[in-house]
Amino acid sequence: MSGRAHIIGAGLAGLSAAVQLVGHGISVIVHEAAGYAGGRCRSFFDHKLECEIDNGNHLVLSGNHATRDFLRLIGADNTIDVHSPADIPFVDLADGTRWSVRPDKGRIPWSLMSSRNRVPGASLSDYLQSCRIMWAKDNQSVKDVISTGGVLWRRFWAPVIVAVTNTDPAAAGAVPMRQVFAETFAKGEAACRPVFFPQGLGRSLVLPAVDFVTAMSGELRFNHRLTGVHKINDKVAALEFGKDRIDLSENDCVISAVPAAVAQKMFDGIDGPNAFSPIVNGHFRVNQVFNVLPLLGVVGGTAEWLFSRGDVVSVTASAATSLVNLPSATVAVRFWRDIQAAYGLVDVPMPSFRIVKEKRATFLQTPDQLSRRPDRRTQWHNLYLAGDWTDTGLPATIEGSIRSGASAASAALVKMNKMGGNT
Ligand SMILES: Cc1cc2nc3c(=O)[nH]c(=O)nc-3n(C[C@H](O)[C@H](O)[C@H](O)COP(=O)(O)OP(=O)(O)OC[C@H]3O[C@@H](n4cnc5c(N)ncnc54)[C@H](O)[C@@H]3O)c2cc1C
Structure with missing residues (x-):
């Protein structure tokens, strides 16, 4: 008898697992607690702004190959804009200096020999010193391997690392950053092109994935929260969703694609990170389309990155512990001040x-938290883990969650094929 895969959670990790498995002819049910898919990467209609916005700006680069493969597989590659050639503009609000990071075509950044191509004020030796990140070890934080003083840190490393790791950039683990760097900047310009979602995250990454799964006879059950798990010997035997109980057959598998805290509560014996970090985003409906760049790195402000899409300018502040408990109106004033300075909108009132x-x-x-990430395999023989918090080797990102889902799906597939019934 062929088995069925029960995937818990319809964030990107769960959707990634589902599209892989339905593509292999496996019967799939995705159980999602919320009434919608996407988890932490979603779009919604905002009644105050009267338009659709994303929960947060998501920075993706062309070197995120699993994300590109996922978009191709679900037929959504034509919904993205890849900004070519790679060009990431920055402004320093302290003195108004503007520059662009333009990686070289090849792997060796020869152009940095000329000061015109460097971050203003940074020396060639600052760049050479940064190469030490490529030899980072597991227990090292960024501050253990690269200098956290100086212009290159302030104008390049700090804004990039905080955006990627959502952690104080000096304290962030160096190894996931090394991996990101190896898959993007160290590969040259073609791997560093910013990827934009002009129709929003939901219409590129989420809705097409849901459509793909259902078109391939998979099922998504929304408002179906996992509330209990029964185990017998070394296997998950039944799943409870409130009053609804599903007994698993011998060949069934479960992929947990829920956040770390939920997985640890539901399934015994799973280790995982237990400290979290906030991101605050602001969306401003400016009611006119300014001739501004779709992406701008901001140094020296409250805002860290500005994204513009249509007549909405959106701001991101990561590792935002000092902002998250402030009233929204106070945060908005700070963000708007930075938007005005960055885009030269001094006389424009806050929209x-x-x-x-x-x-x-x-x-x-x-x-320390990275060392708590678990493998996709668990002590329960028919349970696999996915999610950005599992041991992907990457930071907790779209790319990491999509890879984790695909990786859990391939482990489940091997097991289900072994149990018989699927080829
Ligand atoms: C504001 C913000 C900005 C970000 N910026 C970036 C960025 O710039 N670049 C980038 O690459 N990444 C970024 N990320 C990270 C990225 O969004 C996440 O890494 C990714 O979406 C995580 O996906 P996931 O599937 O692992 O987890 P989740 O999205 O958390 O999915 C878990 C799912 O499980 C469901 N669930 C929970 N409990 C249960 C239960 N008991 N039963 C059933 N279902 C349950 C949840 O509702 C959810 O849908 C950002 C995240 C946020 C929040």
């Missing part, structure tokens, strides 16, 4: 805004 605070946006990516 309608929405502040979105994600208190547990990701786990805190320090070496």
Whole structure:
């Protein structure tokens, strides 16, 4: 008898697992606690702004190959804009200096020999010293391997690392950053192109994945929260969703794609990160389309990155512990001040805004917390783990969650094929 895969959670990890498994002809049911898919990467209609916005800006680069493969598989690659050639503009609000990071075509950044191509004020030796990140070890934080003083730190490393790890950049684990660097900047320009979602995250990454799964006879059950798990010997035997109980057959598998805290509560014996970090986003409906860059790194302000899409300018502040408990109106004033300075909108009054605070946006990516990440395999023979918090080797990102889902699906597939019934 062929088995069925029960996937718990319809965030990107769960959707990634589901699209892989339905593609292999496996019968799949995705159980999602919320009434919608996408988890921490979602779009919604905001009644105050009267338009659709994303819960937060998501920075993705062309070197995120699993994300690109996922988009192709679900037929959504045509919904993205890949900004080519790679060009990431920055402004330093302290003195108004502007520059762009333009990686070289090849792997060796020869152009940095000329000061014109460096971050203003940074020397060639600052760049050479940064290469030490490529030899980082598991227990090292960023501050153990690269200098956290100086212009290159302030104008390049700090804004990039905080965006990628959502952790104080000096305290962040160096190894996931090394991996990101190896898959993007160290590969040259073609791997560093910013990827934009002009129709929003939901219409690129989430809805097409849901459509793909259902078109392949998979099922998604929304408002179906896992509330209990029964085990017999070394296997998960039944899943409870409130009053609804599903007994698993011999060949069934379970993929947990829920956040770390939920997985640890539901399934015994699972280790995982237990400290989290907030991201605060602000969306401003400026009611006119300014001729501004779709992406701008901001140094020296409250805002760290500005994204513009249509007539909405959105702001991100990561590792935002000092902002998350402030009133939204106070946060909005600070963000708007930075938008005005960055885009030269000094006389423009603050438009309608929405502040979105994600208190547990990701786990805190320090070496200590990173060491708690579990493998996709568990002590329960038919249970696999997925999610950005599992041991992907990458920071907790879209790319990490998509890879984790695909990896859990391939482990489940091997097991289900062994049990017989699927080829
Ligand atoms: C504001 C913000 C900005 C970000 N910026 C970036 C960025 O710039 N670049 C980047 O790459 N990444 C970014 N990320 C990170 C990225 O969004 C996440 O890494 C990714 O979405 C995590 O996906 P996941 O599937 O692992 O987890 P989740 O999205 O958390 O999915 C878990 C799912 O499980 C469901 N669930 C929970 N409990 C149960 C239960 N008991 N039963 C059933 N279902 C349950 C949840 O409702 C959810 O849908 C950002 C995240 C946030 C919040």
